[in-house]
Amino acid sequence: MKNSGNNKVLFMSQAAMIAAIYVVITVVFAPFSYGEVQVRLSEALTILPVFTPAAVPGLFIGCIISNILGGCILPDIIFGSLATLIGAIFTWLLRKKSKFLAPLPPVLANTVIVPFVLRYGYQILLPIPLMMLTVGIGEIISCGVLGLIVYAALSKYRHAIFRTA
Template identity: 75%
Template sequence: MKNKNLSFMTQAAMIAAIYVVLTYIFAPFSFGEVQVRISEALTILPIFTPAAIPGLFVGCLIGNILGGAILPDIVFGSIATLIGAFFTWKLREQKPVVATLPPIISNIIIVPFVLRYGYGVTLPIPFMMLTVGIGEVISCTVLGLIVYGALKKYKGTLFRTA
């Protein structure tokens, strides 16, 4: 049991670290009304391990802090990623493209309101839902399915817990 918990925490920490690094490296287009957050490609990982759920949440939290986000963005943006990761895990038995939908939907619903009420962006909320959604489709579906394709042959072994 101890090794299983250690393995889970190690996986979560590694996923968080990779998320932070990708968010930080690609910061110029990881934030704003039009964003393609490359690190969101990792939201496919709950298909492989439930450790990705806290890993993605913590990674997003730290990435937002290091990226200079304001408190509402740090909190609600990270919650959007947490919700997306949890429901991706719940859909893990579905086709991978279906499992990419929860982070897209949660970000489409939450992020435009953060942009409006946190940052004072005056663009129409439906327009920001569209721009955030396009960025999320690129990150979660296009890039996420590339990540899935690279890892699927290791499913059941790569993220195995002791």
């Protein structure tokens, strides 16, 4: 039973650290993190569920906090964060497939959900397909390109960084 308690503490610690890093990156790079054309650099962390299930709640909580601190409206806080959660869950589910599939779920979730938040929450009158394109490009840059760089940097040390208790 002792090991089970250690695993829970490790899981919560990893989730908290991932959330904190997500928030810091989002806030530090705020000019790129919010709006209809955004490249949220913290979304590169959406690759982390490949390494640890703790990344799923960590990314979700980090996104919620980032959206609150960024002054986002309630629908954005809710649905934008849910898009990150959906992406993280499906990245976790795809973790044993190709590393190139891992960035796909957050790209798709945000590309589909965020434009509707922009249109109906923020009243941005650009066509939804155009916003899907701009959000999708930003997600490909942050999740795809930067996420795979994060993957390459961490994969060699995955057992030391994301070990279990």
